[in-house]
Amino acid sequence: MTESILVTGATGTVGQHVVAALSDRAVSIKVGVRDPETVSTEIADAGEVIAFDFTKPETWGRALRDVDRMFLVRPPVVDKSKIGEFVEAADRQGVARVVYLSTLGAEKNVLIPHHWIENRITATNMEYTLLRASFFMQNLSEVHRRDVVDHDEIFVPAGSGKTSFVDARDLGEAAAVVLTESGHANKAYELTGPEALDYGAVATIFSDVLDRSITYPQPSLLAFATRMRRRGEPLGFIALMCGIYTTARVGLAGRVTGDSRRLLGRHPRQVRAFVEDYAAEFQTGGDAYTRNQP
Ligand SMILES: NC(=O)c1ccc[n+]([C@@H]2O[C@H](COP(=O)([O-])OP(=O)(O)OC[C@H]3O[C@@H](n4cnc5c(N)ncnc54)[C@H](OP(=O)(O)O)[C@@H]3O)[C@@H](O)[C@H]2O)c1
Missing domain, CATH: 3.40.50.720 (NAD(P)-binding Rossmann-like Domain)
Structure with a gap:
């Protein structure tokens, strides 16, 4: 059945x-x-x-x-x-x-x-x-898209900490595997992307792919919170984001595992592939800004 x-x-x-x-x-x-x-x-x-x-x-x-x-x-x-x-x-x-x-x-x-x-x-x-x-790549196109589009910046308070970004499309496929195939009962998987990058490296990828300069000014927590608040984000959401980026800042977000590759049967997507596939969303004058909370 x-x-x-x-x-x-x-x-x-x-x-x-x-x-x-x-x-x-x-x-x-x-x-x-x-x-x-x-x-x-x-x-x-x-x-x-x-x-x-x-x-x-x-x-x-x-x-x-x-x-x-x-x-x-x-x-x-x-x-x-x-x-x-x-x-x-x-x-x-x-x-x-x-x-x-x-x-x-x-x-x-x-x-x-x-x-x-x-x-x-x-x-x-x-x-x-x-x-x-791990941290979804799609946060860049949802929560932070406006910084790229309006300011040519990636504006997150993560210092020089690295993050093992994972693509939500890969998470969807991995979920379908464990929902429909055997051998995954009572297990936990740590799903990361294939690499850990700091946001300076992410900004360089954005610059290459979008063919315009995208910078990473390494904002402080206060500067980040101030910009988010001016944008009308709720305080609880800003606090959550500050917590997430502090984890990255202190070096706790960069662990890369092989679980995504094992479940997908291929390498998970890199940040470069994500930016290439979503490039239209980061062009100035692109689609309306949308936010989903992590
Ligand atoms: N962002 C990250 O980097 C990250 C990393 C690791 C884990 N996570 C976890 O991922 C989860 C969020 O996943 P996501 O980003 O895919 O979700 P999402 O984009 O934030 O979407 C939330 C979903 O929940 C539904 N929803 C909202 N309120 C609901 C309610 N009262 N009853 C039923 N459905 C409701 C919404 O559907 P409708 O509005 O259409 O009803 C929507 O489909 C969180 O638990 C987060 O902690 C996030």
Whole structure:
């Protein structure tokens, strides 16, 4: 019988690529979104679209009905307790396997919600696969796109620290592998890109590919926070970003692993390939600015 897979966060940075990658496989896809009316045709055509909200338990029953496996994303705006309750509901409803989008280092950092959620998941009867992802390359095209477009700058307070950027498209493919193939039960993978780069090196790649000078002025935390605030970003989001870039600044974001290559059966994408593929978004006068929170 065809397996039924529920994808949460399907309109998000990673979820959209999970749906795309699953579409090539012999599974039935259930897409849980808050507003089914607004999903793209790619998502609508991929499977059954149903109304689902982590904060509305009345939507969970239909979302979980007859589901064998699920891809779980914690939207940054949703309290971890709601995710924990949803995980327990999935277990009760007989979901056999959960694949959770977590973050690199979640097992050690007791302060972050991912640590708590991972523990909720591993305490259930469900098989689990934890995808501990490094910093998404797509943050550059979502959160920081305007700095490149308007100021020809990469404006993040990461000092000279290196980051093992991973492409969300590779995360989507890796998720499809562990959702549909055997051998990944009760495992955690650390998904990074193939290289660790500092933002000076990233700016050089942008300059080469876009054929104009993009600089990395190494802003302080204060200068970064001030610009984000002037742009109207919420304080909580700015604080989160400062925490993430401090981790990079102190040298804790640069670990490169072979897990992406092993799951994908090829080398994961490099930052240069990402900038080449997304170049149109960084041209001045390009598409409207969009932000997704990490
Ligand atoms: N950015 C990074 O570098 C990074 C690195 C490692 C891990 N992560 C983790 O990745 C996760 C975010 O993944 P992402 O960037 O792919 O997501 P995203 O682009 O931020 O999108 C969030 C998704 O959640 C959905 N959503 C929001 N509120 C919801 C609710 N109340 N109920 C149901 N769905 C809701 C949104 O769908 P609708 O609005 O359409 O309903 C959207 O599809 C976070 O947990 C973050 O910590 C991020």
